[in-house]
Amino acid sequence: MVTPIIQLKGITKDYEMGTQVVRALRGVDLEIKINEYVAIMGPSGSGKSTLMNLIGCLDTPTEGTYHFEGEPVERMSDDELAEIRNQRIGFVFQTFNLLPRADALHNVELPLIYSGTPAHERRRRALEALESVGLGDRVDHRPNELSGGQRQRVAIARALVNNPSIILADEPTGNLDTTTGEEILTVLETLYAAGNAIILVTHEQYIAEHATRIVRILDGLIGSDEYVDTRRSLSTVSD
Amino acid sequence: MVIPRFVVELRESIRAAFRALRANLLRTTLTTLGIVVGVTAVISIISLIQGLDRTFQSQVAGLGTNVVHVDKYQWSDIMDYFKQRNRKNITLKQAQQLADLVTLPTAASNSVSTRTTIKWQERTARGVDVEGHSPQGRIVHGLDPPVGRFFTDIEARERRQVVILGFGIWSSLFEGRNAVGHRVRIGGHAFTVIGVLPERGSIFGRSQDNKAIIPLETLMKRFGTRRSIRTALLASSTDVISLVEDEARGIMRRIRKITPGAEDDFALNRQQMLVDLFRGLTMGLFAVLVGVASLSLLVGGVGIMNIMLVSVTERTREIGIRKSVGAKRRDILWQFLVESLVVSGVGGVIGMALGLGIAFAMAAATPLPAAAPVWAIVLGLTFSTSVGLFFGLYPAVKAAGLDPVDALRYE
Ligand SMILES: Nc1ncnc2c1ncn2[C@@H]1O[C@H](COP(=O)(O)OP(=O)(O)OP(=O)(O)O)[C@@H](O)[C@H]1O
Numbered sequence A: 001m002v003t004p005i006i007q008l009k010g011i012t013k014d015y016e017m018g019t020q021v022v023r024a025l026r027g028v029d030l031e032i033k034i035n036e037y038v039a040i041m042g043p044s045g046s047g048k049s050t051l052m053n054l055i056g057c058l059d060t061p062t063e064g065t066y067h068f069e070g071e072p073v074e075r076m077s078d079d080e081l082a083e084i085r086n087q088r089i090g091f092v093f094q095t096f097n098l099l100p101r102a103d104a105l106h107n108v109e110l111p112l113i114y115s116g117t118p119a120h121e122r123r124r125r126a127l128e129a130l131e132s133v134g135l136g137d138r139v140d141h142r143p144n145e146l147s148g149g150q151r152q153r154v155a156i157a158r159a160l161v162n163n164p165s166i167i168l169a170d171e172p173t174g175n176l177d178t179t180t181g182e183e184i185l186t187v188l189e190t191l192y193a194a195g196n197a198i199i200l201v202t203h204e205q206y207i208a209e210h211a212t213r214i215v216r217i218l219d220g221l222i223g224s225d226e227y228v229d230t231r232r233s234l235s236t237v238s239d
Numbered sequence B: 001m002v003i004p005r006f007v008v009e010l011r012e013s014i015r016a017a018f019r020a021l022r023a024n025l026l027r028t029t030l031t032t033l034g035i036v037v038g039v040t041a042v043i044s045i046i047s048l049i050q051g052l053d054r055t056f057q058s059q060v061a062g063l064g065t066n067v068v069h070v071d072k073y074q075w076s077d078i079m080d081y082f083k084q085r086n087r088k089n090i091t092l093k094q095a096q097q098l099a100d101l102v103t104l105p106t107a108a109s110n111s112v113s114t115r116t117t118i119k120w121q122e123r124t125a126r127g128v129d130v131e132g133h134s135p136q137g138r139i140v141h142g143l144d145p146p147v148g149r150f151f152t153d154i155e156a157r158e159r160r161q162v163v164i165l166g167f168g169i170w171s172s173l174f175e176g177r178n179a180v181g182h183r184v185r186i187g188g189h190a191f192t193v194i195g196v197l198p199e200r201g202s203i204f205g206r207s208q209d210n211k212a213i214i215p216l217e218t219l220m221k222r223f224g225t226r227r228s229i230r231t232a233l234l235a236s237s238t239d240v241i242s243l244v245e246d247e248a249r250g251i252m253r254r255i256r257k258i259t260p261g262a263e264d265d266f267a268l269n270r271q272q273m274l275v276d277l278f279r280g281l282t283m284g285l286f287a288v289l290v291g292v293a294s295l296s297l298l299v300g301g302v303g304i305m306n307i308m309l310v311s312v313t314e315r316t317r318e319i320g321i322r323k324s325v326g327a328k329r330r331d332i333l334w335q336f337l338v339e340s341l342v343v344s345g346v347g348g349v350i351g352m353a354l355g356l357g358i359a360f361a362m363a364a365a366t367p368l369p370a371a372a373p374v375w376a377i378v379l380g381l382t383f384s385t386s387v388g389l390f391f392g393l394y395p396a397v398k399a400a401g402l403d404p405v406d407a408l409r410y411e
């Protein structure tokens, strides 16, 4: 049996809004293994982003336990969480979240800076990552000099530059037209084929069909969890 | 080669700081203004004080520590100058009486000066301070010419026309050639050069070498003077200096026929008085300096804090992005601290350049001297960066403490 990269047990997340408490997650159990391509679907406000932020170690749960690569996240310090975000998780956002004043190269270099990679190696690896998403000729462009699809590809290059074990993408195509969205999905597909685990949040069924597994969230709980197409999966995903 | 993580991040911080500052150039410039003014004040005033101090030391050194100067004016009393101006001059006769009557000093010497022209062959030196001295002036004022000799008692008594040239006069008239034995014309009268004084440099922009020394009696006979005569009394040690003063005061009061109970119409001066006067002036300047500097640095600091808080708010999303890709609290803390250090440092450097500029411009345009000690520059920069560090800390801590999710969501 393969140890899951991600193991969530009884995860809840409450947001306090003054006197009111919003229960965004109400007890989620989820395991994700290496080489899975998981699509998370669900209506707006069901808690998908909340779940992604928890998985991405950007946020901490109210209750429940979370083991990342076998290690309990609750016991980690701020710095250790930062290190996980830096080295083992790549995050892709719907709104790209690039530094507006920095060029593509510098944006992709950012995670390497925080892992203390020396300048020449940083440059080499960032260029490599940009090449791999097909942006080798746009390295000195700033985000406002790039199209939406190109921006998202820069963000993907940034997410994969530190060779993380898992890439989290929260509606990465949400701000893009269908064709550009397809391009991004192709890039993710390549990454999956190269051996990365991918978790993708989407509203579109056709996008979810790219995945090996679809998890549906309803009202802060997992509604369904099914494997789409075993042909596509490179390893067995049964427990 | 392993470069420490810290160095890699520091470089990124500095880069990010300059990028952010360039993007808001006007705002940054305005923010540094307080720091600029503060450091300008510190550097220019310290440079002036230092310059004054250096000049003062060299001037005062010539007066001698153990000498009491009997004069019409009290040197330390600039305020009463106009009152003292109405006093009767000390005449040559009175001065000579005083010099004859005192018993405690090891030597007493009278002097007065006038301004005239000295010529040798076709060369002319104008506006020369010609000082008349007693023969004892050699001992009391330390006027020992390394070339030639001082005049003798006989030469003084017989009002001989002999002169000891100051270094500057000698070099401009004789251009390095031997002068002793040659005849120069001082204010139209022929004088034989008997010695040349050593070089003394300039004080308050005025050369101390642009002078000539002749016997006092010769000066009175040839040029006369309407100035008051000064008497310098040399005490054998600092211990007896007040005894020398007491004796001189008693004798002067008798000579000047001052009724008991009336004020002195002359003054006793010591080198120490000038030192004290100077200290007072310097302290005043320092007080101004400290006031101006701390006020403007405080204003500058608050300005920096304000602008950094704005910057943190504006860049909340950037902070979120950085945190989401692995920046730790201290990385963000450093980034914003470096930014405020850069702002204050830039202000410090501008202020320093302005301060030095002002000091040296003043030195060039006025007789006031200037000197920029290294410690003042270090102090100015240390001060400005400390302000940046201190006032930048709170915004930086605030930035570092932001929650990544909240920061990313910030619009
Ligand atoms: N910071 C917050 N403060 C208060 N409530 C929040 C916060 N973030 C999320 N919520 C609430 O938690 C619930 C889940 O939000 P979440 O963003 O996870 O939904 P989502 O499934 O990603 O929706 P969408 O598809 O629209 O992106 C919502 O009801 C939302 O209002």
Ligand SMILES: [Mg+2]
Pocket: A048, A049, A050, A170
């Ligand atoms: Mg969402």
